[in-house]
Amino acid sequence: MDKTPxxxxxxxxxxxxxxxxxxxxxEKVSLHVEKGEVLGVVGESGSGKSVTAxxxxxxxxxxxxxxxxxxxxxxxxxxxxxxxxLRDLRGREISMIFQNPRAALNPIRPVGKQIEDVLLRHVQAxxxxxxxxAVAMLKKVKIVEPEQRYWSYPFELSGGMCQRVMIAIALAxxxxxxxxxxxxxxxxxxxxxxxxxxxxxLTREQNMSVVLITHDLGMAAAYCDxxxxxxxxxxxxxxxxxxxxxxxQHPYTKKLIAASPGPNSxxxxxxxxxxxxxxxxxxxxxxxPLPKRPKTAEPEKLLEVIDLVKEFPIKSDNVSLLxxxxxxxxxxxxxxxxxxxxxxxxxxxxxxVGESGCGKSTTSxxxxxxxxxTSGDVIFDHRxxxxxxxxxxxxxPERMKIQMVFQDPTESLNPRYSARQSIAQPLRHLKGLRNxxxxxxxxxxxxxxxxxxxNLLDRFxxxxxxxxxxxxxxxxxxxxxxxxxxxxxxxxxxxxxxxxVVLQLLDQLKRDLGMSYIFVSHDLNVVRLLCERVIVMNRGxxxxxxxxxxxxxxxxxxxxxTLVEAIPHFEPRTEIERQVxxx
Amino acid sequence: MRTxxxxxxxxxxxxxxxxxxxxxISFALTRALPGDPAIYFAGAMADxxxxxxxxxxxxxxxxxxxxxxxxxxxxxxxxMGLSLSTGQPVLQELLTRLPASLELTFxxxxxxxxxxxxxGILAATHPGSWIDHVxxxxxxxxxxxxxxxxxxFLIYIFYYLLGWAPSPLGRLDILYLxxxxxxxxxxxxxxxxxxxxxxxxxxxxxxLPAFTxxxxxxxxxARMTRGGMLxxxxxxxxxxxRANGLARATVLLTYAFRxxxxxxxxTLGMVFSFLLGANVLVEKVFSWPGIGSFAIEALxxxxxxxxxxxxxxxxxxxxxxxxxxxxxxxxxxxxxGLDD
Numbered sequence: 001m002d003k004t005p006x007x008x009x010x011x012x013x014x015x016x017x018x019x020x021x022x023x024x025x026x027e028k029v030s031l032h033v034e035k036g037e038v039l040g041v042v043g044e045s046g047s048g049k050s051v052t053a054x055x056x057x058x059x060x061x062x063x064x065x066x067x068x069x070x071x072x073x074x075x076x077x078x079x080x081x082x083x084x085x086l087r088d089l090r091g092r093e094i095s096m097i098f099q100n101p102r103a104a105l106n107p108i109r110p111v112g113k114q115i116e117d118v119l120l121r122h123v124q125a126x127x128x129x130x131x132x133x134a135v136a137m138l139k140k141v142k143i144v145e146p147e148q149r150y151w152s153y154p155f156e157l158s159g160g161m162c163q164r165v166m167i168a169i170a171l172a173x174x175x176x177x178x179x180x181x182x183x184x185x186x187x188x189x190x191x192x193x194x195x196x197x198x199x200x201x202l203t204r205e206q207n208m209s210v211v212l213i214t215h216d217l218g219m220a221a222a223y224c225d226x227x228x229x230x231x232x233x234x235x236x237x238x239x240x241x242x243x244x245x246x247x248x249q250h251p252y253t254k255k256l257i258a259a260s261p262g263p264n265s266x267x268x269x270x271x272x273x274x275x276x277x278x279x280x281x282x283x284x285x286x287x288x289p290l291p292k293r294p295k296t297a298e299p300e301k302l303l304e305v306i307d308l309v310k311e312f313p314i315k316s317d318n319v320s321l322l323x324x325x326x327x328x329x330x331x332x333x334x335x336x337x338x339x340x341x342x343x344x345x346x347x348x349x350x351x352x353v354g355e356s357g358c359g360k361s362t363t364s365x366x367x368x369x370x371x372x373x374t375s376g377d378v379i380f381d382h383r384x385x386x387x388x389x390x391x392x393x394x395x396x397p398e399r400m401k402i403q404m405v406f407q408d409p410t411e412s413l414n415p416r417y418s419a420r421q422s423i424a425q426p427l428r429h430l431k432g433l434r435n436x437x438x439x440x441x442x443x444x445x446x447x448x449x450x451x452x453x454x455n456l457l458d459r460f461x462x463x464x465x466x467x468x469x470x471x472x473x474x475x476x477x478x479x480x481x482x483x484x485x486x487x488x489x490x491x492x493x494x495x496x497x498x499x500x501v502v503l504q505l506l507d508q509l510k511r512d513l514g515m516s517y518i519f520v521s522h523d524l525n526v527v528r529l530l531c532e533r534v535i536v537m538n539r540g541x542x543x544x545x546x547x548x549x550x551x552x553x554x555x556x557x558x559x560x561x562t563l564v565e566a567i568p569h570f571e572p573r574t575e576i577e578r579q580v581x582x583x
Numbered sequence: 584m585r586t587x588x589x590x591x592x593x594x595x596x597x598x599x600x601x602x603x604x605x606x607x608i609s610f611a612l613t614r615a616l617p618g619d620p621a622i623y624f625a626g627a628m629a630d631x632x633x634x635x636x637x638x639x640x641x642x643x644x645x646x647x648x649x650x651x652x653x654x655x656x657x658x659x660x661x662x663m664g665l666s667l668s669t670g671q672p673v674l675q676e677l678l679t680r681l682p683a684s685l686e687l688t689f690x691x692x693x694x695x696x697x698x699x700x701x702x703g704i705l706a707a708t709h710p711g712s713w714i715d716h717v718x719x720x721x722x723x724x725x726x727x728x729x730x731x732x733x734x735x736f737l738i739y740i741f742y743y744l745l746g747w748a749p750s751p752l753g754r755l756d757i758l759y760l761x762x763x764x765x766x767x768x769x770x771x772x773x774x775x776x777x778x779x780x781x782x783x784x785x786x787x788x789x790x791l792p793a794f795t796x797x798x799x800x801x802x803x804x805a806r807m808t809r810g811g812m813l814x815x816x817x818x819x820x821x822x823x824x825r826a827n828g829l830a831r832a833t834v835l836l837t838y839a840f841r842x843x844x845x846x847x848x849x850t851l852g853m854v855f856s857f858l859l860g861a862n863v864l865v866e867k868v869f870s871w872p873g874i875g876s877f878a879i880e881a882l883x884x885x886x887x888x889x890x891x892x893x894x895x896x897x898x899x900x901x902x903x904x905x906x907x908x909x910x911x912x913x914x915x916x917x918x919x920g921l922d923d
Contacts, residue, residue: 059826090828098826103819106838108845108916117837118827153917169827 004072005032006209007056007177012069012079014048014055014233025051026233028069033177036207038200040224040241042214042256044495045466048233049213053179055079057094058086073177092122095170097199099182101162105154111165112138112150115172122173137168141198159356160191164198171202178203179211184219188355188522189566196223196568215495217260221245221570229253245570259500261525262569263552267507270500270529299345301379302516303367303484308376310337310362310540336362338540339376344533346483349510349517351527351548354537355563361488363537364520368404368486369393381483400430403482407489409469413461419472420457423447426479446475449512451505467498471505478509486518491526503529524567528552536560590913598906605898610654612894613887614647623885624667654891663895664888668881673892677874681896682767683754684866684873688858690770690789691796696851699801703808704840707816718805725802730861734795734868741791749787751869756784792869799861800854807850811843818842845916852908856901 014026026048033039041049054060056071056078071078073094078086090096098104106114115134119125125133131150138146141164154162163183170178180199184192200223203210214220220227220241227244229237229252237250248254259270311333337359344350352360365371367378369390378386385398393399403426406412413422423443427433433442447457450471461469470490477485487506491499507530510517521527527534528548536544536551536559544557555561621638622629629637638644642653657664663673706718728736741748749756754769759781762772770789773781815821816839824838863875870876874893881889913919 057826059822087828087830090826092828096823096826098819098823100819104823106820106824106842107918108842109837117824117829117833121827121829121833155918166823169823 004075006035006037006074007033007211008070008072009052009056010070010072012052012055012071013067014051014060014064015067016064018063024233025064026055029230029233029235030069031228031235031238033209033211035176035209036204037226038203038210038212038224040212040214040220040227041230042217042220042227043230044215044256044497046232047230049230050181051233052230053096053181053211053213057090057096057179058083059090059096088122091118091170091175092124092173093175094177094179095173095175097163097166097170097178097180097183099185101166101183102154102157102159104166105162107154110151110153111157111162112152114165115169118169118172124173133172134168137172138165140171140202141165141168143168158191159187160195163187163191163195167195167199167202171206174206175208177209177211179213181213182215183212185215189524190355190562192219193566193568199223216568217256217496218262218568218570222568229256255497257570259497260570261500261503261523261529263525263528263567265525265529267504267529270504299347301343302346302348302381303518304341304343304377304379305363305367306341306377306379307339308337308341308363308366308378309335309339309374310359310366310371311335311374335540337366337373340537340540340542342535342542342545344516344518347510347514347516348533349519349531351531351534352518352520352537353522353524353527353534353563354543355522357539358537359540360520360537364404364486364488364518367484367518368402369399370404400426400480401483402486403477403480403484404486404488405470405473405477405490408493409466409473409490410461410493412473413469415461418458418460419447419452419464419468422461422472423457423475423479426476430480442479443475446479447471449478449509450475465498466494467502470494470498470502474502474505474509478513478515481513482515484516484518486520488520489522490519492521492523499526506530524552524564525569536563587914590919591910594906594909594913598902601902602899605895605902606655606658607651609891609894609898610651613891614650620667620885620887658895663892666881666889667886668884668889673888676877676889677892677896679767680872680874680877683769683871684859684862684875686768686770687789687792687796687865687871687873688855688862690793692800692851692855692858694793694797695800695804695854698797699804700808700847702801703805704812704835706805706809707812708835710813718809721798722802722805725798725800725805728798729864730795730799731864731868733798734792734865737791737795738868748791749784751788751791753870753872754785754788755781756788759784792865792871795865795868796858796861800858803850803854803857804847807847808843811846812839815839815843845912848908848912848915852904855904859897859900 009029009031011028011030012026013024013028016023016025029048029052031039031041031052041052043049051060051064055064055066056073058078058081060066066079069079073089076089078089081089105111112131112134115137116125116130119130119133120127135146135150138149143149143161143164149157149161154165157165166183178199183199184195187195196219199210202208212220212224224241226240227238228235229244229250231252237244237248237253239249244253245257248257261270313333340359340363342350352364354360362371366373366386367380369378369385369388372390373386376386377384380398381401383398385393385402388396417425420440420443423446424439427439427442433439443457444454447454452468452471452475456464456468461472464472473490490506491502494502503526506517509515510530517530519527519531524534531548534546534548534551535542536557538559544551544555544560546556551560552564555564621634621641621643624641625634625637635644642650645653661674663677665671666673666676669676702714702718702721706712706715709715738748738751742751755761762769762776762778762781765772765775769785770782773779773785818839820842821834821838824834829838862873863879865871866873866875867879874896878890878893880886881893
């Protein structure tokens with residue numbers, strides 16, 4: 001090829017100065033994007049996907065420096081361009097969309113004004129026409145009532161709407177290249193699909209080039225023409241989408257593909273070994289430090305939820321001036337959980353699936369008795385546990401029987417407690433163990449059970465990787481031998497390969513210890529791997545229940561169907577299955 | 584907008600209980616002071632009987648509850664009682680002295696804001712640079728040097744050694760007459776009276792005490808600006824603004840500073856309240872005829888009506904300042920009022 005590509009990144013190396021010396025973030029990364037092409041950059045956290053994009057458009061923070069290589073855009077060198085020139089380019093020729101759209105918009109500026117800022121900056125509109133153009137952009141990204149939404153602040157819009165506004169800002173000046181950095185992370189699957197479809201539609205219209213940075217292979221497969229796989233600051237593989245999934249060349253690509261749960265994959269197939277485990281020399285637990293619970297011959301009801309309702313008061317718009325005089329209006333309430341009933345057997349694992357705001361987290365918070373229901377009963381192990389208030393329940397012996405694993409492994413650990421202290425916490429406070437030696441032995445046993453190397457026990461959360469933190473969280477929750485473990489999106493903050501290992505660990509624990517799981521998740525593919533039965537919720541109600549395979553493969557309700565269809569996945573599965581079995 | 588007005592109205596109503604609390608506390612506090620005002624007022628030569636007469640005349644023989652209702656009733660009439668030491672109505676004393684204190688505080692705070700905000704912004708945009716270090720030194724100095732020391736130090740240098748500043752005795756050089764009272768602020772009144780000389784003179788008198796107060800106020804404001812700006816500059820929305828190629832000034836001011844200014848406003852309210860307290864010392868050092876020095880004299884003399892009036896005035900000022908800040912925040916931050 002004699003002509004240089006539209007965007008060309010050539011042997012780019014980036015270094016970061018940190019307190020512990022220089023860290024190599026990128027090592028001779030080369031990639032290119034042609035006009036009108038959609039390039040997917042995939043890889044796990046820390047692989048350098050975002051750093052590549054930031055370096056290309058000169059957004060690298062002060063500690064980072066491109067030490068080698070060049071970036072050219074339409075023949076223009078970007079690596080040593082002046083900041084003023086880059087500023088002219090950004091937003092006009094190259095635009096970017098970020099993850100977490102609500103935080104990425106100025107919280108105290110109306111969204112319409114934020115679109116105007118870009119238009120005015122790049123002289124795409126005058127003060128007189130800016131408003132109309134901004135409204136037109138809002139219309140273009142399919143926001144209803146664009147004139148009203150022009151004055152909305154980000155906090156008044158949903159995550160999906162905010163991302164549409166971000167797209168409107170990014171595309172306001174008709175750029176020729178769009179870089180989307182994890183544009184749908186944190187959005188619901190259906191919103192994700194709508195957002196990605198919108199991006200595809202608008203960029204195709206303009207024959208725009210797109211760089212899609214994502215950790216989700218399914219999404220990359222659905223929306224990209226060509227993929228670049230990155231690992232630890234290097235490009236390990238680059239190929240057209242179909243070739244990559246049909247015949248992955250690099251072992252890391254194979255590992256990533258294997259670890260991504262698809263609609264037909266089984267837990268055993270996710271045989272990826274993440275890097276942390278390779279060095280930690282993690283062996284399968286060969287000792288059983290906790291007494292195995294004898295499996296009851298006939299299944300016995302463990303949990304029954306009867307007509308559960310949870311209401312939250314709504315703030316009405318016309319706030320009355322005097323709080324005690326309510327203008328004769330009835331207090332309005334929002335029903336987060338609207339009369340749901342279900343039951344589960346001992347040893348069973350149940351998936352609770354739905355989009356954000358469907359009431360699944362509220363339900364799990366009531367079952368774990370962290371929240372009081374408005375009405376309804378939860379019968380657990382033949383006792384009605386809703387008769388006690390949530391505050392009182394914390395001191396009852398039943399507290400030990402229901403434990404939970406939280407969504408964010410980092411946020412849910414006390415940053416000032418070492419892993420050992422975190423795991424010992426429930427032993428001390430719930431079990432009332434006082435003997436230091438006894439606690440230490442127990443913690444060691446638990447760590448071994450969840451595959452946490454003993455030498456990591458004295459580290460603090462910030463010194464542990466995401467997967468290790470997840471293990472600490474799991475060890476903490478099973479420390480008091482619970483009958484029921486409620487897992488609230490336990491893997492959504494983890495990389496796919498780590499997720500695969502954690503899921504396998506959870507499955508192993510369930511079989512060894514005979515626990516029951518309630519697995520709350522938005523990811524149907526993940527739920528299917530771990531759960532026999534699935535409950536689909538929407539707007540506080542149960543839409544559909546059934547075995548996981550039934551619900552995922554033959555959904556009966558329309559809502560479940562849209563949910564299942566919105567999951568992006570890579571098609572040439574048969575090819576991959578062969579690859580996986582060959583591994 | 585309608586809901587905003589409602590929120591403001593609601594916030595105004597919420598101030599009422601605090602005002603009532605302030606009245607109660609100012610009443611109770613002065614009763615709890617040691618020393619018997621009746622003995623003091625009756626004079627050194629008084630016998631038991633005349634002290635008792637004075638007590639009855641002052642209403643001190645009645646129950647606390649009765650005294651309280653009389654007190655509240657008088658407050659509604661604008662009557663704060665007579666100052667025992669000066670013989671003037673307390674209200675009038677406060678009204679002549681409060682503007683002096685407020686003028687000083689406002690100018691001190693204004694100076695601090697003018698210096699501290701740009702300093703904080705520069706320190707945040709150039710972390711680790713010399714300006715960041717200057718900012719740090721000033722902040723440390725402002726926090727660690729007591730106002731009376733700074734005041735005396737400034738007098739020593741600029742009045743005694745250099746002779747640039749006028750003698751630190753009150754609001755005006757003795758050669759000038761105070762301008763006709765309109766606002767009570769000499770700078771404004773002299774301008775209204777088109778009296779340039781008096782204006783210059785009053786300004787000269789203000790410079791040193793205002794700087795003393797300003798240095799004290801500088802520290803928290805500069806720190807909050809720097810911290811707020813650092814937070815805002817590393818935020819996602821500033822990254823978006825930069826990714827869209829917005830001009831540096833827009834990114835810094837419209838995107839970063841406006842967000843950083845919100846917590847800064849809250850700090851300003853607090854700093855203003857602190858300054859009203861710090862005033863007492865500065866006024867003493869510069870012989871400033873403000874309510875601070877008045878209050879100290881009243882306290883020493885067990886002049887409880889005056890102390891009561893002072894405590895009440897200050898507390899009401901606190902309430903008003905906090906109210907103003909809250910109203911400004913409600914009007915500028917679209918998110919306020921959403922959670923409560």
